[in-house]
Amino acid sequence: MRxxxxxxxxxxxxxxxxxxxxxxxxxxxxxxHPVPKSEGGGICYIEGPHVHIYGANKLEYRDHRGHQHFxxxxxxxxxxxxxxxxxxxxxxxxxxxxGTPEEDVEFCYLDGPHYHYFEPYEGPDFELRGDAYFxxxxxxxxxxxxxxxxxxxxxxxxxxxxTRPIVEVEPPAAWIGVRFGGPAVVVAPAPxxxxxxxxxxxxVVAPSVRVVVPPPPAIRVExxxxxxxxxxxxxxxxxxVKYKRGKAKRRGW
Amino acid sequence: MRALLLLAALAACSKSEEFSGGDGTKAxxxxxxxxxxxxxxxxDVIEAWTKGGLSPSPLTPAQVPVGKDxxxxxxxxxDVLLCVFxxxxxxxxxxxxxxGWVGDTTGTSQAYGKVLVAAADRRKSDxxxxxxxxxxxxxxx
Numbered sequence: 219m220r221x222x223x224x225x226x227x228x229x230x231x232x233x234x235x236x237x238x239x240x241x242x243x244x245x246x247x248x249x250x251h252p253v254p255k256s257e258g259g260g261i262c263y264i265e266g267p268h269v270h271i272y273g274a275n276k277l278e279y280r281d282h283r284g285h286q287h288f289x290x291x292x293x294x295x296x297x298x299x300x301x302x303x304x305x306x307x308x309x310x311x312x313x314x315x316x317g318t319p320e321e322d323v324e325f326c327y328l329d330g331p332h333y334h335y336f337e338p339y340e341g342p343d344f345e346l347r348g349d350a351y352f353x354x355x356x357x358x359x360x361x362x363x364x365x366x367x368x369x370x371x372x373x374x375x376x377x378x379x380x381t382r383p384i385v386e387v388e389p390p391a392a393w394i395g396v397r398f399g400g401p402a403v404v405v406a407p408a409p410x411x412x413x414x415x416x417x418x419x420x421x422v423v424a425p426s427v428r429v430v431v432p433p434p435p436a437i438r439v440e441x442x443x444x445x446x447x448x449x450x451x452x453x454x455x456x457x458x459v460k461y462k463r464g465k466a467k468r469r470g471w
Numbered sequence: 472m473r474a475l476l477l478l479a480a481l482a483a484c485s486k487s488e489e490f491s492g493g494d495g496t497k498a499x500x501x502x503x504x505x506x507x508x509x510x511x512x513x514x515d516v517i518e519a520w521t522k523g524g525l526s527p528s529p530l531t532p533a534q535v536p537v538g539k540d541x542x543x544x545x546x547x548x549x550d551v552l553l554c555v556f557x558x559x560x561x562x563x564x565x566x567x568x569x570x571g572w573v574g575d576t577t578g579t580s581q582a583y584g585k586v587l588v589a590a591a592d593r594r595k596s597d598x599x600x601x602x603x604x605x606x607x608x609x610x611x612x
Contacts, residue, residue, distance in 0.1 A: 243575045253598070264600035266607050268579040269570060 244269040248316045250335060251279070251288035252295035261297045266316075277371035280324040282312045289324055290371065291332040294378045301333040303383035306395040307361070308353035311339040325361050327368040328375065331383040348387035353394045365398075512586045513542065513553050516610050520546060523609040525602070527551070537568040538587065546606055548596035552589040562587045579603055583610045 248267045253260050257272055267285055274286035281287075289310055293301055306329065312322040315336045326334070331350060338344040343355030389395060513530075520527050530542035530553065538554035538561075545551060552572055556562040562582035569580025569589035577600065578591035588610050590603045597603055 244570060244573070250600075258598050260599060262577075262600040264579065264604045264607070266579065266581060266604075268577065268600070268603065269573060270577050271575050 243271040245271065245273050246285040247274065247287070248282060248285035249287050250292065250297070250299075251286070252290075252292065259295070261292060261295055263299070277368065277374060280310075280312060282316065282322050282324075283318065283320075285316075287312050287316065287324075289326050289334075291328060291375065291382075292335050293333045293382075294375055294380045297333075297335060299335060301335055302337050303331060303333055303350040303385065304328075304338075305331050305350050305352055305383075305385045305389065306393065307357075307365075307398070308338065308351070308394065309343070309355070309357070309361075310334075310336075314339045325357070325364065325368065327365065327371050329369070329372050331385045332375075333383060345390045345393075347390065348385055350383055350385045350387070352390050354390050354392035355394075357394060357398070362398075512584060513555050516553060516583065516586055516588060519609045519611050520606060523605060525605060525609070535572055537572050537589070538565055546590070547602045548594055549602050549606070550591045550593055551606070552587075552591075554587040554589075556585050556587065559584050561585075577603075579607060581607055581610075583612050586610075 246267065246269055247262070247264075250261060250263050250265060251274070253262050254272050257270075262268075262270070274288075278288060278290035279286040280289055289312075292299075304326070307325060307327050310324050310326055312318075312324055313320055326332075338351050338353075343353060344351045345354050346352075517527050517530070525546050527546045528544040530544040533541045533543040533552060535541050535543075535552065535554075537552065538556055540556075541552055541554035543550065543552050552569065554562070554565065554569075556565065559582060562585050565587050566580045566582055569587050570578070572589050573580060573591040574593075576591050576593050577597075578589065580587065580589040582588075588606070590606055592598075592600075592603065
């Protein structure tokens with residue numbers, strides 16, 4: 219009898235808790251991705267939907283139906299599986315990568331040569347040259363609008379020493395790096411001009427009074443201009459992509 | 472947390488049944504891998520894992536708030552929960568509940584036909600996720 223009463227009390231307490239009380243720390247992921255150094259580093263190779271109790275940053279991940287999908291370069295974090303070389307920014311059809319029905323197009327804003335664990339989607343938007351994929355499609359306004367913020371992802375990879383693809387072919391004329399090759403410059407709105415003149419000073423010098431006339435007012439202009447330089451375009455001569463053995467420090471392209 | 476409290480409540484109920492002489496669920500779960508709703512689907516998952524080189528342990532009945540016919544065990548030191556449902560739609564609908572069983576650790580919960588497969592790496596024995604990935608890819612759809 220006592221057991222039944224205890225069971226009722228405990229069950230009541232359990233039902234009073236929110237349904238997700240046991241997994242409030244869970245973050246949903248889909249596809250492989252790097253593991254934070256605080257959690258041991260390396261790569262999580264789970265391809266399907268899964269959960270961890272650490273988060274995902276907004277520069278290397280995109281939300282796909284409530285799951286974080288990694289769109290960065292996995293080789294930088296020790297990935298040793300099949301990989302595909304790209305050069306410059308390009309779209310990713312996340313639904314094709316993870317196998318879900320509804321189309322979800324995101325952009326990778328990694329500059330220059332880099333890897334992904336997936337090939338590009340089929341169609342004329344990509345051209346394969348020298349074993350590297352170049353995006354030659356039309357990116358649309360979403361890419362342009364997000365670019366100033368999203369190119370900051372390159373700062374994450376700048377200090378990482380790892381083997382990158384070496385792309386030594388001429389890019390296609392329609393390559394996104396040719397059409398959008400300039401830096402992603404952020405210019406603040408027109409500066410506000412503030413004109414203030416110092417108030418006239420009156421000095422009283424006994425026994426006379428002298429009025430000091432202030433100089434003309436000084437114009438103070440306050441402005442902030444932020445410049446994000448995120449794209450470098452370097453194109454060499456002909457040749458294939460080289461996969462150098464061992465680590466090589468990035469020297470630009 | 473909620474799952475643990477419900478487990479405690481169910482355990483208390485089971486104990487009271489024993490004292491009162493009820494038949495409990497022992498007869499229905501006498502088979503090591505199959506419950507009353509199982510038509511071999513759970514065994515198919517175990518067989519696929521074994522053929523794929525994984526090492527599933529024997530499964531034991533589990534009374535969890537995920538389904539009525541659930542069994543737990545381990546695969547290469549990763550905790551697993553296999554629940555059989557009357558239909559694939561019900562198994563699919565239980566995926567979130569499976570994540571509740573996973574709790575605050577790395578894991579997954581996916582329906583494969585009428586079987587819900589949940590895996591939780593509570594011992595941190597699969598830091599790269601390769602074992603969990605292999606389990607999910609081998610499970611028959």
